[in-house]
Amino acid sequence: EDQVTQSPEALRLQEGESSSLNCSYTVSGLRGLFWYRQDPGKGPEFLFTLYSAGEEKEKERLKATLTKKESFLHITAPKPEDSATYLCAVQAEGSQGNLIFGKGTKLSVKP
Amino acid sequence: SQTIHQWPATLVQPVGSPLSLECTVEGTSNPNLYWYRQAAGRGLQLLFYSVGIGQISSEVPQNLSASRPQDRQFILSSKKLLLSDSGFYLCAWSTITDTQYFGPGTRLTVL
Numbered sequence: 001e002d003q004v005t006q007s008p009e010a011l012r013l014q015e016g017e018s019s020s021l022n023c024s025y026t027v028s029g030l031r032g033l034f035w036y037r038q039d040p041g042k043g044p045e046f047l048f049t050l051y052s053a054g055e056e057k058e059k060e061r062l063k064a065t066l067t068k069k070e071s072f073l074h075i076t077a078p079k080p081e082d083s084a085t086y087l088c089a090v091q092a093e094g095s096q097g098n099l100i101f102g103k104g105t106k107l108s109v110k111p
Numbered sequence: 112s113q114t115i116h117q118w119p120a121t122l123v124q125p126v127g128s129p130l131s132l133e134c135t136v137e138g139t140s141n142p143n144l145y146w147y148r149q150a151a152g153r154g155l156q157l158l159f160y161s162v163g164i165g166q167i168s169s170e171v172p173q174n175l176s177a178s179r180p181q182d183r184q185f186i187l188s189s190k191k192l193l194l195s196d197s198g199f200y201l202c203a204w205s206t207i208t209d210t211q212y213f214g215p216g217t218r219l220t221v222l
Contacts, residue, residue: 004154032209043117043201043213044155087155091209096162097143098170099211101154 002027006088006102013078013109021073021105023088033071034099035064036087044087047073078109113138115214117202123220130175130189132217134202137183142204144185145211146177149199161185197221 003026013019025033032051036044048057050066057064061082063074073086085106089099114137124130136142146158157170159177167177174193178186185202197220203211 034210036213041216041218043216046210046212049210089155096168097145097160097205097209097211098157099155101156103152103154 002090002092002100004088004090004100004102006086006105008105009103010106011108013075013107015079015109015111016077018074018076018078020075021086021088021107023071023073023102024069025071025088025090025100026069027090027092027100029093031091031093031095033066034089034091035071035073036089038085038087038104040085047086075107078107080109080111083107083109113204113212115202115204115212117200117214117217119217120215121218121220123222124192125222126194127191130187130192130196130219132187132200132202132219134185134187134214135183136204139183139204139206141182142206144179145203145205146185146187147201147203147213149201149216150197155201159187192221194221 005024007022034049035047038044048064053068055066061076065072085104087104089101116135143162145160147155149155161167161179175189200217202214205211
């Protein structure tokens with residue numbers, strides 16, 4: 001069964017304290033791995049798509065990496081406005097667009 | 112640029128009442144469209160997806176249904192709501208790149 005597990009469930013950081021979020025996945029064949037940011041009461045906002053092991057993408061203080069079994073979202077020198085829930089999702093080959101989501105990591109950054 | 116709209120933003124309905132949620136996309140043609148539900152403490156769950164007008168695929172058997180009367184319009188319906196239908200309903204669209212972009216969501220509370 002295709003599955004996505006995110007850890008930790010919640011993470012509290014001080015402003016400027018770098019850390020990483022983990023997304024472990026089990027899928028028959030990976031078509032793509034997606035990272036989203038979700039603020040309370042709002043729809044998920046797209047961040048990155050990764051397609052193959054070794055691929056990396058960056059956007060401001062965020063960097064996403066991918067291996068054959070997991071993905072990491074690295075947050076460098078976070079600011080309070082980075083506080084949100086970060087969602088990871090995978091799409092299996094031949095799935096016709098079905099994204100399988102993890103439960104998310106809730107990040108809180110204190111000033 | 113593409114935009115996605117959902118309405119209503121919030122809805123409180125009694126058990127047994129009907130439901131109609133609407134989603135429209137602007138700035139793109141023939142998108143794939145998706146309905147997800149996000150329940151507290153759970154990941155996003157795909158309910159329905161559509162690759163074209165009148166073409167609906169269901170992922171989870173339940174008392175909900177979906178329709179796509181126009182290319183960029185997707186509707187989620189129910190004839191009789193259950194308490195378990197409460198949640199945050201999200202519509203998303205994608206093109207051949209497979210990245211899904213989400214709308215602002217509808218918060219549904221069934222009492």
